[in-house]
Amino acid sequence: MVTFFVIFILVVGINTLLWTTVGLIRAVVESSRRRSPDRSQDPLISADEVAVLVAAHDEEQVIAATIGSATGQVPVGHVFVVSDASADRTADLARASGANVLELESNHGKAGALVAAIDHFELARRFPVVVLLDADTVLAPDYLLTGLPCFQDPGVVAVAACASTIADPPPATMMGRFLVAYRERFYVMVQYLLKYGQAARLANVISIVPGFASMYRSRVLGSIDIDPPGLAIEDFNMTFEVHARKLGRIAFHPSIARASTQDPDNLHDYTRQLRRWTLGFWQTLRRHGFRLGWFWGALALHVFELVTSSVMMLLFLPLLVVSVVAVIWEATSTDPSGIATRLTDAIPPTLILLGVLVPDYLLTVLVVAVTRRPSYLLLGFAFPLVRVVDAAICLATLPQAFLTPSSGRWTSPERRVTVAPVAPALQEKPVPPETSAREEMSVPEKTSVPRNRPLVPDKAKADAGPRDHPFRGVGTRPLPVNSGGPRVAGHGEVQLGDLES
DSSP: OHHHHHHHHHHHOHHHHHHHHHHHHHHHHHHHOOOOOOTTOOOOOOGGGEEEEEEESSOTTTHHHHHHHHHTTSOGGGEEEEEESOSSSHHHHHHHTTOEEEEESSOOOHHHHHHHHHHHTTHHHHOSEEEEEETTOEEOTTHHHHHGGGGGSTTEEEEEOEEEEOOSSOOSSHHHHHHHHHHHHHHHIIIIIIIHHHTSTTTOOOOOOOTTEEEEEHHHHTTSOOOOTBOSOSHHHHHHHHHHTTOOEEEOOTTSSEEEEOOOOSHHHHHHHHHHHHHHHHHHHHHHOOOSSHHHHHHHHHHHHHHHHHHHHHHHHHHHHHHHHHHHHHHHSOOTTOHHHHHHHHSOHHHHHHHHHHHHHHHHHHHHHHHOOTTHHHHGGGHHHHHHHHHHHHHHHHHHHHHOOBOOOOOOOOOOOOOOOOOOOOOOOOOOGGGOTTOOOOOOSSBOOOTTOOSOOSHHHHTSOTTTOTTTTSOOOOOOEEEEOOOOOOOOOOOOOOOOO
């Protein structure tokens, strides 16, 4: 029985049990608490004050749908696309959709592209909130309506989106449908069993504001080193920066700021994406290390459990094979040495199966209850095999993170064409000159800026503090650009929501 519980805890995780408990407490407190006026709240930020920034590299199949989902919530002139050396029609389709477009001639990587666009369009100066999107993200219609009220809490500096997978169009193959279902289960597990508790007001230990759809207060962007050298991805690092610099709280709730992303539907893209994610996590951990504080303590527990559970999953199949062989050996021979008997006593097959498969399948049942997709019940029997793949990639990337730096450059996975309704034209209205999205930025058709050019335009801004200049600390990158696209002002309003985050 002791061995069973040890295996069960390794599979489910102390981390999961801890934060699920905290999440249940949070849910009880939020359901019983009556809202009362809070005079310390900041004014509600409207959609007119939000910029949406999309980083894209060869995303012609999905970019129009992403822009369409964004323009359903903000004026089209508030949507900005940075095309990171795309060789396809990404930039042209973005312009045709009405977005402001910045084209980079060389592949900077996502983080470098974001820094270039934030600087070029002066987003942190012109907008109080910046939404960062991947090119395959489709926002829920209430993404801003539910997410923006979080910023009424002056301590909230970022809102983490609630992720789901895009099911339309569905993958063409059975393997594709299986991988997408597994990723959907991953999202539900992380968001309901971990992040909801981690985002509790007194905890604030979320380890990632996912880069596929996230909201940041513009005033903190200048304090975040968005593009340090040697990292494969930017979102873990940006989140660690929030905690390391004590910039504020990260809000998350499963029912707010919802967005969907297109997940890989073949094993090659799945393993490549997962390797990039895990490598980026280990690299970020290498960069920041451990410090004193609640976040760093929770991070240490997570890392310990991540390693031990990965080892456990890698040993699962070999131990099961050894145990089954021992049972057959014991049943078909006299076994004078007693080795088979000792093996079956130490690792009985039923114990391994119950300790691994049962708790894993219970997670699938939870996902079905949340997503209402009963087809996952059948697919769930094979999910432990993917967890073995995940474990192998997790452990393989750990030493790589300390031995080989990454350039951050990216290649897009295979995409399924995404179709999203484009919002009707938003009513135009005048915008004050100092914040107008119609500001014209005269940039030569092609320019080459020296690689050592700082992202601070002049000495006066270089001498300014973080609140005076939003780009202090964001790093440097070459900025050969070709910009264009219409700038159209419009308006949209969001109303105060009733949800706590």
